[in-house]
Amino acid sequence: MSLFAAFDAERPAVPRVSVDPAFLIRDAEPRDVDALAALSAARNGRPLDRAREGMRRRLDFENALLLVATIGDAFLGYAGAQVLEPPPQPDGSATPSGWYLTGLVVAPAHRRRGVGAGLTSARMERLASHDVFAFMSDANRASIVLHENLGFARVLDHFAYPGVSFTGGSGSLYRLAHRGGDAKMA
Ligand SMILES: CC(C)(COP(=O)(O)OP(=O)(O)OC[C@H]1O[C@@H](n2cnc3c(N)ncnc32)[C@H](O)[C@@H]1OP(=O)(O)O)[C@@H](O)C(=O)NCCC(=O)NCCS
Numbered sequence: 001m002s003l004f005a006a007f008d009a010e011r012p013a014v015p016r017v018s019v020d021p022a023f024l025i026r027d028a029e030p031r032d033v034d035a036l037a038a039l040s041a042a043r044n045g046r047p048l049d050r051a052r053e054g055m056r057r058r059l060d061f062e063n064a065l066l067l068v069a070t071i072g073d074a075f076l077g078y079a080g081a082q083v084l085e086p087p088p089q090p091d092g093s094a095t096p097s098g099w100y101l102t103g104l105v106v107a108p109a110h111r112r113r114g115v116g117a118g119l120t121s122a123r124m125e126r127l128a129s130h131d132v133f134a135f136m137s138d139a140n141r142a143s144i145v146l147h148e149n150l151g152f153a154r155v156l157d158h159f160a161y162p163g164v165s166f167t168g169g170s171g172s173l174y175r176l177a178h179r180g181g182d183a184k185m186a
Pocket of ligand 1: 003004005006007008009010011043103104105106107110111112113114115116117118135136137140141142143145146147149
């Protein structure tokens, strides 16, 4: 599995499962660890046992969300969010602390049917009373368009976060604009 989905401006002619009543988004539970780890390991090219350990730990995080999308027995994808307090940027400018969307992955066989947007909308609803941020690689156009369609706007170029290296070289910080009113950084 490649890291990013290929950008495709055409909408595929497949039914959107987000309107299927059997399409369910819920909090992740211990029984999801194997499916979460399999998807994460395949996407990030990491060993399965380390991914499993990481997901087990993630289920216990405080101030964090981990949602999964399922349809029947099929595991469609997952998405997280957590409170982060990033240190200042390399140029010394302040970085907002608060809720950040983290780790959205949809299984390749289920992409482009509204699952990623559904998982992101669900996180936005759960965080309705908060400012919400996200950072992503500038090379990940599929993800950028998905988030912009849902109301995120870029507020900072060349975003840096300890331990994160952006595939393609650079990443940007996004903020959910429609609740903050103004998409610019304070
Ligand atoms: C990015 C990703 C989560 C999108 O999930 P998805 O379920 O396919 O997305 P959706 O079907 O909900 O797409 C919603 C909208 O986002 C945009 N979009 C999503 N994938 C796209 C693609 N490959 N090319 C172009 N636009 C895309 C479209 O505007 C789409 O609406 P449309 O289908 O009506 O045109 C998925 O491709 C993925 O898991 N990629 C690898 C992991 C990743 O990059 N995660 C994001 C890290 S921040």
